[in-house]
Amino acid sequence: MGDKSDGLRMGFLGGGMMAEALVRGLLNKDMIDPAQCWVSDVSQPRLDVMGALGLNATFDGEEVLRHTDIVVLAVKPDTAATALEPTRSTDKAHLIISICAGVTLSSLESFVGPKTRVVRVMPNTPCLVGATAAGYALGAKASQQDSQTVDRIFASVGLARAVPEKLLDAVTGVSGSGPAYVYMFIEALADGGVLNGLPRDTARALAAQVVYGTAKMVLENPDTHVGELRNRVESPGGTTIAGTNALEQGQFRGTVMNAVSAATTRAKEMGGN
Numbered sequence: 001m002g003d004k005s006d007g008l009r010m011g012f013l014g015g016g017m018m019a020e021a022l023v024r025g026l027l028n029k030d031m032i033d034p035a036q037c038w039v040s041d042v043s044q045p046r047l048d049v050m051g052a053l054g055l056n057a058t059f060d061g062e063e064v065l066r067h068t069d070i071v072v073l074a075v076k077p078d079t080a081a082t083a084l085e086p087t088r089s090t091d092k093a094h095l096i097i098s099i100c101a102g103v104t105l106s107s108l109e110s111f112v113g114p115k116t117r118v119v120r121v122m123p124n125t126p127c128l129v130g131a132t133a134a135g136y137a138l139g140a141k142a143s144q145q146d147s148q149t150v151d152r153i154f155a156s157v158g159l160a161r162a163v164p165e166k167l168l169d170a171v172t173g174v175s176g177s178g179p180a181y182v183y184m185f186i187e188a189l190a191d192g193g194v195l196n197g198l199p200r201d202t203a204r205a206l207a208a209q210v211v212y213g214t215a216k217m218v219l220e221n222p223d224t225h226v227g228e229l230r231n232r233v234e235s236p237g238g239t240t241i242a243g244t245n246a247l248e249q250g251q252f253r254g255t256v257m258n259a260v261s262a263a264t265t266r267a268k269e270m271g272g273n
C-alpha cells in the first residue's frame with residue numbers, strides 16, 4: 001500500500017499506549033488513511049495525542065462506530081463491556097478487533113450487538129517499529145475474510161499467527177508482556193557493562209544491539225536449535241561459559257519461565273477463568 005488515500009478506514013475505542021503504538025506502526029506502513037480513521041477516549045490529553053497523528057478524535061464511541069466498520073477495542077479489560085455498549089444500538093455490522101488481555105471471545109460476544117463480528121488479538125508495543133509478535137483467534141461470527149483482514153493488519157506491523165483461543169493467554173505471557181522482560185534484560189546487560197567500566201551510552205547501545213542481533217540469528221536460522229546457537233558462543237573454558245554458569249546459578253531460565261506463567265495466569269484471572 002503506497003498511498004495513504006488507499007489506506008484502511010479504521011476505528012479505535014480507546015486511544016492509550018497500545019492504540020497509539022498500533023496507529024503509529026500502521027501509519028509508518030501507509031496501512032491506514034488517518035483522515036478516515038476515528039478514535040474515542042475519555043481523556044482529552046489522549047485525544048490530543050491521537051488527533052495530532054491525524055485521526056478524528058472524539059469522546060463519543062458511537063461516532064467512531066458510525067464512521068468505521070473495522071474497530072480496534074483498546075481500552076483496559078475491565079472497561080471492555082462499557083466501551084462496546086454502542087455496538088448494541090447500531091444497524092451497522094462491525095468487525096471488532098479486541099486487544100484486551102484476558103477478555104474471552106464469549107465475553108466479547110455477550111457485550112456486542114447481534115450483527116457484530118469479533119476477533120481477539122494479542123499484539124505488543126513493538127508494532128510501533130514494525131516488529132510486533134501477535135496471536136489471534138476468530139469469534140463465532142467472524143469470516144475467513146475477517147481473518148485475512150486481521151492477518152493483513154497485524155502482519156503489516158510484524159508477525160501475526162492464528163492460534164486456538166485457549167492459547168491466547170499464553171501468547172499474552174510471551175508476546176504481550178514479553179517486551180517488559182526483554183527491556184529488563186537489556187537494562188541488566190547494560191548495567192553489567194557499566195559495572196565493568198563501560199560508559200552508560202555505549203553499554204546501552206551494545207546491549208540493545210546484542211538482543212537485536214541475537215533475535216535476528218534465531219529468526220534467520222529456524223532449523224537450528226537455539227541451544228546449538230548458544231553453544232557456538234561458549235568456547236570450552238572460555239568467558240561465555242563462565243557467564244552462563246552464573247546465569248544458571250541464578251535460575252535465569254526458570255525465572256523467565258515463571259514470569260511467562262505468572263502473566264498467563266494473570267490474563268486468565270482478568271478474563272474470569
Ligand SMILES: NC(=O)C1=CN([C@@H]2O[C@H](COP(=O)(O)OP(=O)(O)OC[C@H]3O[C@@H](n4cnc5c(N)ncnc54)[C@H](O)[C@@H]3O)[C@@H](O)[C@H]2O)C=CC1
Nearest residue numbers: 014015016017018040041042043074075076077100101176
Ligand atoms: N500496553 C501493552 O503493551 C499492551 C496492552 N494490551 C491491551 O491493550 C489494552 C489497552 O492497554 P494500554 O493501551 O496499555 O492502556 P491505556 O490505559 O494506555 O489505554 C486505555 C485507554 O482507554 C481509555 N478509556 C477508558 N475508558 C474508555 C471508554 N469507555 N471509551 C474509550 N476509551 C476509554 C483510557 O482513557 C486510556 O487512554 C488493554 O486491554 C491491554 O490489555 C495488549 C497488548 C499489549
Ligand SMILES: O=C(O)[C@@H]1CCC=N1
Nearest residue numbers: 101172175176177178
Ligand atoms: O500488562 C498488561 O496487562 C498488558 C497486557 C499485555 C501487556 N500489557
